[in-house]
Amino acid sequence: MAEKGRFAPSSSGRMHLGNLFSFYVAWLDARSVGGRVVLRMEDLDPDRTGEPWTSHIVEDLRWLGLDWDEGYGVGGPDGPYCQRERTALYDEAFARLQSLDVIYPCWCSRAQRLAASAPHPGEERDLGHCPCRDLSRAEREARAMVKAPAWKTALPHETIRFQDLIQGEQAFDLARDCGDFVIRRADGVYGYQLAVTVDDSLMGVTRVVRGRDLLDSAARQLWLMKQLGYPAPVYAHVPLLLAPDGRRLSKRERDLDMGALRKTHSPRELHSLLWGMLSMLDNTEVEQNFKIEKIRKEDIYIELSELI
Ligand code: GLU
Secondary structure (H helix, E strand, O other): OOOEEEEOOEOOOOOEHHHHHHHHHHHHHHHHOOOEEEEOEEOOOOOOOOOOHHHHHHHHHHHHOOOOOEEOOOEOOOOOOEHHHOHHHHHHHHHHHHHHOOEEEEOOOHHHHHHHOOOOOOOOOOOOOOHHHHOOHHHHHHHHHHOOOEEEEOOOOOEEEEEEOOOEEEEEEHHHHHOOOEEEOOOOOEOHHHHHHHHHHHOOOOEEEEEHHHHHHHHHHHHHHHHHOOOOOEEEEEOOEEOOOOOEOOOOOHHHEHHHHHHHOOHHHHHHHHHHHHHOOOOOOOHHHOOHHHOOOOOEEOOHHHHO
16 A cells, blocks of 8 residues: 655644654655655634644745645645545544444533543542533433533543554553543534544545654544544654753744744754754664664753754
8 A cells, every 4th residue: 555644733833843853754754665745734723723824834844845745735636635624524424423322422611621631649530531421311412402512432441552663562541541532522623533533544644653742642543543444554653852851842932933943044954953853863874764663762852052
């Protein structure tokens, strides 16, 4: 089967060094196996995503020379390539999950949901098991008359195992480690997990390379793929970039976003910077010999003053 990797940026801000590093590794990986790359815009949240970020992302990737073969801005057979335009595909998957009886309506507020997913220290509790899961049919019908529900997965105590190409052997007990998660919000907006699962599968993505912070999402997505009868991709979760005090570099570090980086670096310099960071995790000497399996899983500590 033809290999395919992907860039899946959220259009909620300018890309920063952390995203860029993951995309760079995803791009090297796809190219190293002779695969294609797809660009998908993750713009589900109508309040936080969209322009001008979408245009910046496309322009910044092009400036750096991280190219893609199909997707946003270039088209291809598996579009549309922004999530906002894919609702009909999510509706179909949602209806299938409903008919399989593996999702349930939930009327908890966001605050109740957060409290349920944060057990007190020492307390043994399944993450996110919510009282709505146990409501009778009659109670559900009565509540639905008053308020539209969100929909959540009813996760079993089942262990999802997979071999991550960077992080190694993984095992997650779904109910304990992941917890029931939102598939569709009460306002009808689909959740990240469902959209990514449907998109990676229908776009024929075979290699998911992204930041390590999404490692446990792979377990949720593999479970969804199993329910929906989709084949599983392979996963590689890239180490994070951390400040010397252990803090994760994030979008809040404005001096590390692409707007700032483009003022201080040429494309070639930024490319060398990314390669330099990667070399801390890998002994390969030239890009042409890159192999994702050689990357070590330790996070990278970055001295900010050395970058800018
Ligand atoms: N859109 C997500 C982000 O920018 C990444 C999703 C994924 O790679 O699965 O953090």
